[in-house]
Amino acid sequence: MTNANRESVGDASRPGIAALLLCLLARGAQAGGQGDLQAIWSDPVFQKQFVAGYGVHADVEPRVTPEEVTVLERIRPRMADDLPGAEDLLKKMMKKDCSAILDFTLAGIQFQQDRMEEALENYQKAVAKFPSFRRAWRNLGLIHVRAGRTDEAIHAFVRMIELGGADAYSYGLLGFSYSAKQDFQPAEAAYRLALLLQPDNTEWRLGLARCVFKQEKFEDAATVLDMLIARYPDKAEFWLLQAHAFLGKKQPLKAAENLEAVDRLGKATVDSLQTLGDIYASESLMDLAARAYRRSIDVDPNQPLSRPLRSAEVLAARGAVTEARQVASHIRETWGKRLEEADRRRLLKLEARLSMAEGAGSAETAGLLEEIVKIDPLDGEALMLLGQHYSRQNEPDRAILYYERAASLEAFEANAKVRHAQVLVGLGRFSEAVPLLRRAQEAGPREDVARYLDQVERIARARR
Numbered sequence: 001m002t003n004a005n006r007e008s009v010g011d012a013s014r015p016g017i018a019a020l021l022l023c024l025l026a027r028g029a030q031a032g033g034q035g036d037l038q039a040i041w042s043d044p045v046f047q048k049q050f051v052a053g054y055g056v057h058a059d060v061e062p063r064v065t066p067e068e069v070t071v072l073e074r075i076r077p078r079m080a081d082d083l084p085g086a087e088d089l090l091k092k093m094m095k096k097d098c099s100a101i102l103d104f105t106l107a108g109i110q111f112q113q114d115r116m117e118e119a120l121e122n123y124q125k126a127v128a129k130f131p132s133f134r135r136a137w138r139n140l141g142l143i144h145v146r147a148g149r150t151d152e153a154i155h156a157f158v159r160m161i162e163l164g165g166a167d168a169y170s171y172g173l174l175g176f177s178y179s180a181k182q183d184f185q186p187a188e189a190a191y192r193l194a195l196l197l198q199p200d201n202t203e204w205r206l207g208l209a210r211c212v213f214k215q216e217k218f219e220d221a222a223t224v225l226d227m228l229i230a231r232y233p234d235k236a237e238f239w240l241l242q243a244h245a246f247l248g249k250k251q252p253l254k255a256a257e258n259l260e261a262v263d264r265l266g267k268a269t270v271d272s273l274q275t276l277g278d279i280y281a282s283e284s285l286m287d288l289a290a291r292a293y294r295r296s297i298d299v300d301p302n303q304p305l306s307r308p309l310r311s312a313e314v315l316a317a318r319g320a321v322t323e324a325r326q327v328a329s330h331i332r333e334t335w336g337k338r339l340e341e342a343d344r345r346r347l348l349k350l351e352a353r354l355s356m357a358e359g360a361g362s363a364e365t366a367g368l369l370e371e372i373v374k375i376d377p378l379d380g381e382a383l384m385l386l387g388q389h390y391s392r393q394n395e396p397d398r399a400i401l402y403y404e405r406a407a408s409l410e411a412f413e414a415n416a417k418v419r420h421a422q423v424l425v426g427l428g429r430f431s432e433a434v435p436l437l438r439r440a441q442e443a444g445p446r447e448d449v450a451r452y453l454d455q456v457e458r459i460a461r462a463r464r
Contacts (some may be wrong), residue, residue: 008350012152013456015409060197062100071102083109103163104136116143118148134163154176168198175207199457202228209241222407243275252279263295270303272294281314290315290323294330301334305343312350319358328354341375345382346374352385356392360425365389380412414444421456430460 064072071093078086087109094102109123120143121409141156157174175190179267191208198204205228213221225242232238243258259276262268273296280289291312297303308331315324328350332339337345352368366389383406390399402424407416417440421433437453440446 025128036346041067061133064099064101068099068102083113100126100133116239132163134160134165150177150181172204179211186212213245218245221245236262236265268299270300274307286320291327293327297330297334308344316353319355345372345375380406380409390421395426399423401453414440418449430456432458
């Protein structure tokens with residue numbers, strides 16, 4: 001092998017390998033660091049550039065004897081189209097005390113055949129013989145990244161960098177490895193160095209954004225994502241991540257803008273639309289909240305009903321009765337007969353509360369609540385609501401009946417007895433209300449009930 005050939009072989013490896021390392025990182029990141037990277041290793045461009053990386057860099061790699069140069073020259077023609085043959089020939093010609101270059105070459109041939117564990121063993125032999133073998137450390141790092149061995153990958157890339165192999169890709173893969181083990185401070189530092197050398201690299205910038213976000217550096221995350229969104233406005237992932245950064249910065253309406261953008265891209269999910277609805281509800285934009293909640297139902301009509309029901313309940317709790325009714329109606333239209341018993345009861349209770357809040361006809365409210373009690377006679381909440389309903393309808397006897405049934409349930413006893421006592425006070429039956437209030441205090445002491453009891457007792461004594 002001539003000196004010219006050596007220089008050509010050694011220098012040709014870098015750009016192609018670098019581009020393929022970027023591809024490796026991108027695919028691995030998309031799968032959470034554990035994705036299938038097989039396509040990289042079988043890529044013909046990668047194989048060509050990998051083979052071109054067998055030259056010698058004398059400052060950080062072992063020298064070869066003239067005999068070993070002859071070995072390399074004999075196997076090199078076979079490496080283009082007969083890797084098994086090249087491997088067999090190399091193994092026959094290798095001596096036990098051969099240069100680390102031959103171990104490195106054998107490992108590379110095995111690497112190209114996707115026999116990673118064998119390649120790993122020979123790369124380890126190479127660095128054991130020549131600890132400053134920079135390219136061997138790089139390839140060890142690649143194998144460990146692919147296998148998800150983050151500690152080993154970090155060790156290999158750090159060693160490579162210590163030996164002067166600090167390029168954007170080694171820093172980027174180092175950041176990727178630190179991120180995979182949730183160690184975000186060194187990951188951030190590595191990604192920043194990678195970006196310093198390759199400012200246009202999307203994967204490094206996204207990796208940095210994730211790292212600073214995980215450290216709750218929301219301002220930094222939002223700024224990094226600004227450039228990514230400007231470059232790739234159709235990437236919903238970037239809009240979503242920035243939306244969460246805005247929420248971290250206490251800028252909910254800016255987050256809402258991003259989540260609306262995700263919806264316009266056709267990439268909205270139940271989670272993103274629920275979050276959007278929650279933002280609008282917290283900002284008292286109830287009409288927009290109801291629309292977002294209804295859209296979250298339409299995205300996945302087969303989702304568990306708990307979240308849509310919670311959305312309607314959130315609106316009802318904030319006094320947005322009309323909007324809560326819209327969401328509740330959409331739930332009933334979407335699920336229909338698919339409603340399970342527990343969800344049906346919960347929806348009926350919500351509709352009953354809304355009916356009462358709207359001042360709807362007594363028959364509608366009572367009908368909803370009676371249906372719940374028919375399904376479950378021990379539904380204390382429905383019994384309490386029925387008591388309240390009939391109390392408002394000026395039907396005290398029926399109200400008392402339901403409060404007495406609710407009081408038989410331990411969880412509702414105290415509140416039911418207080419409500420019962422209030423009905424009696426409204427009828428002027430103060431003496432009968434006193435023992436109910438005392439029992440309520442025994443079951444669950446409350447300061448407001450204590451004050452009320454004191455007032456009722458004084459009036460009862462005055463009337464004797």
